[in-house]
Amino acid sequence: MKPKKIHLNLILFFLILLLGFHNTSAQSVSNNVHYKKAIHNLATLMPLNATAIKLLVGNQTYSHVTVLGISNEIKVLENSIEFIFKDAKNITTQTAKIYFNEILEEKIKPKQVTGSNDYGSPIIENHLKLGTISLVVTNEHSFLINNIARELKSIQTVLNEDRFKMDEFKETALAYQLLKEKPSITETQRKYIVQANAFTSIMDYEEAINSYIKVLEINSTAYPDAYFNLALLLGQNNRFYAAINFMEKYLLLVPNSAVIDKAKEKIVDWEIMLNN
Amino acid sequence: MNHFFNHYKIYILFLALLCCYDVSSQVGITNSGMTQEQERNQASKGFDNSSKSTSALKQLENMTGQTVTTYSSQRYNQSNVSKPSMSFDQQMNIMVTGMIAQSLLSSLFNSSSSVPRVQEVKTQTATLVGNSYLENLKIQQALITSKHFKMMNLYKTLSDEKQMKFKSIIDLSMQMNPYQTFEEAERQKLLKKGKSITWDFNNWAQHSNDQPTIEKSTFQRTKADEYLDEAINKIETLPGGVGRIPAVAGRFMVNIKDETMSYLNDAKDAAISGNTATMSEVGNADLGKRVNNAIYKTGVQTASAYYNQGKDMATGYFDDKMKEVNFGIVRDAGGVLLEKYKIYAPISDSWKVSIRKH
Structure with a gap:
């Protein structure tokens, strides 16, 4: 038996696949009408145009990019899109997956990129960056990438709504406002707040975010300022969707806040950043 | 080796001076030996750029038919200081030759060989690239810091939290009367617990x-x-x-x-x-x-x-x-x-x- 030729790409792919791609709450939203419709549209659109979609894989900063090429088959599943690469014998050699819950913070917007082909002639491509994977189509297929982006955005919205549970929070905020005596923060919460502020001061925003999330997990209304700070920190890390949601939650909890104007301005800023 | 370089420098200096003389003669600083008539004919065609021409001042005089009186320092001081008589062309000759020789000399002594010059150029490029990278890095860092401080202006700290309750050292709920000392309060506490206090x-x-x-x-x-x-x-x-x-x-x-x-x-x-x-x-x-x-x-x-x-x-x-x-x-x-x-x-x-x- 001949040993299989292992490409560098293959190794890279399996590494990417191993790196924490996991199924999440997609099941809870699978019954959502918009979600279902978006999945259906993608399932119709992508497999048919599989030969027009090229794949690129890059690291987080996209400083190193590997061209994977055109996949042999595209499958749109309930929680992901699967790109299957096959050899001449029609045997699957590698698979790349884009999980929807991994692109919740992504700015889903196709970008026109000008480059050149092997002969040096200029070419225009349309790139859609989805996490570490980018979908690439030629300029003639720009409509395709725009449609894919639209459907993915729709999926992203539904998943984010489910993630932040805004409707539920509105009730929580109302109940909080009706309370005569507001809940006070616990010692554990105070510990996490102090930690978060310390991380912020040294610009370690990710750790600060984690600490504030722990504060909210203990009691979601004891320290409303946690929402405000979390929003600022997320905005700082370019996670604008989450930043907007946390700021909105803060405004629901403290509608008469002294920084209400600033909070609203921030939301507008982040919305612009998200859509441009 | 040094000996050779010294000779080499002197040789180049000699050549330079020679060339200067040649160059100055070509740009028309010296008299070409043209007759006045020939020069007048040439002047009608404007300034002469040819290798054999008179000075610019003379050409102007030829064109206008007038003589320009120049109050040179030489004339002013003529009665007081005796100076060797020298024509304008000769003066220009000396000046230009001196300048060229000076520049050549300085170039000779500044870089002795071409190899370090190449290295210098290469190093300069690398330094420039490095500097540019560092400059960019500094700008990026400044932007991040500025963004951070901008955020910190809005950031809420624990001290802003009005609901925070700090535990005081003295428990005010003990209902102390204004004349009751801390010891007395402690004594009362102990009495409540059934302990015997004699004082x-x-x-x-x-x-x-x-x-x-x-x-x-x-x-x-x-x-x-x-x-x-x-x-x-x-x-x-x-x-x-x-x-x-x-x-x-x-x-x-x-x-x-x-x-x-x-x-x-x-x-x-x-x-x-x-x-x-x-x-x-x-x-x-x-x-x-x-x-x-x-x-x-x-x-x-x-x-x-x-x-x-x-x-x-x-x-x-x-x-x-x-x-x-x-x-x-x-x-x-x-x-x-x-x-x-x-x-x-x-x-x-x-x-x-x-x-x-x-």
Whole structure:
């Protein structure tokens, strides 16, 4: 038996696949009408145009990019899109997956990129960056990438709504406002707040975010300022969707806040950043 | 090798000077040997750029047909300083040659070979690229920092949190009265827990300003004390009133003794308690006020004695009820007078020494 030729790409792919791609709450939203419709549209659109979609894989900063090429088959599943690469014998050699819950913070917007082909002639491509994977189509297929982006955005919205549970929070905020005596923060919460502020001061925003999330997990209304700070920190890390949601939650909890104007301005800023 | 370079430099210098001469002749600084007529013809065509031409000034003169009078320093000083006669062309010649030679010399001595020059260029490029990268990095860092500080202007810290409740060192829920010391509060706490506390702090130090009552001695009066009281009363009632002053003196001495004993008793209790705060308070007590206590007590006791004696003497004049009222007025008036003339100081203010916070 001949040993299989292992490409560098293959190794890279399996590494990417191993790196924490996991199924999440997609099941809870699978019954959502918009979600279902978006999945259906993608399932119709992508497999048919599989030969027009090229794949690129890059690291987080996209400083190193590997061209994977055109996949042999595209499958749109309930929680992901699967790109299957096959050899001449029609045997699957590698698979790349884009999980929807991994692109919740992504700015889903196709970008026109000008480059050149092997002969040096200029070419225009349309790139859609989805996490570490980018979908690439030629300029003639720009409509395709725009449609894919639209459907993915729709999926992203539904998943984010489910993630932040805004409707539920509105009730929580109302109940909080009706309370005569507001809940006070616990010692554990105070510990996490102090930690978060310390991380912020040294610009370690990710750790600060984690600490504030722990504060909210203990009691979601004891320290409303946690929402405000979390929003600022997320905005700082370019996670604008989450930043907007946390700021909105803060405004629901403290509608008469002294920084209400600033909070609203921030939301507008982040919305612009998200859509441009 | 150095020897060779020295020769090489001299050779180049020589060549340079030679070239300069040649160059200066080519740009038309020297006279070309053209006739005046030929030059005039040439002048009609404008400035001459050819290799054989006159100076620019001469060409101008030729074109206009006029002579330009130049007030050169040479002419001004002609009468005073004798200088070698030199034409304008010659002067220009010397100047240009000098400049070229100088530049050549400086270039010769600045870089001795071409190899380091190439290296220098390469290093310069690398330095420039490095500098540019560092500059970009600095800009990026400055942007991040500026963004951070902008965020920190809005960022809410714990100190902003009005709902924060800090645990105070003293539990205010203990309902301390304004005169209760921390030790007393602690004592009360222990009593609530059923612990036995011998030191009653309020017995000697805690008095309200509203009740200027005399502090009771905490020691037990003996039979001897009672006999002494009876003796004083008898002396006071001696016929002719001769015993009244000795009786007052006697009462005063007894009261002084009581006050002293009371103080010693307090001191003993404070020492037994082991409480430094109470010991300190006893130590800081103003003993002068104890004497005032004794005077006050003596005054009140004397007034009471006169009242009792007078009441007995008044038998038959008033009925019992009237007698009680009238002599009561006299007794109370005695106390009022004592207070008015500040014969005593109210014990609550005097004995209560400054209670320090611990």
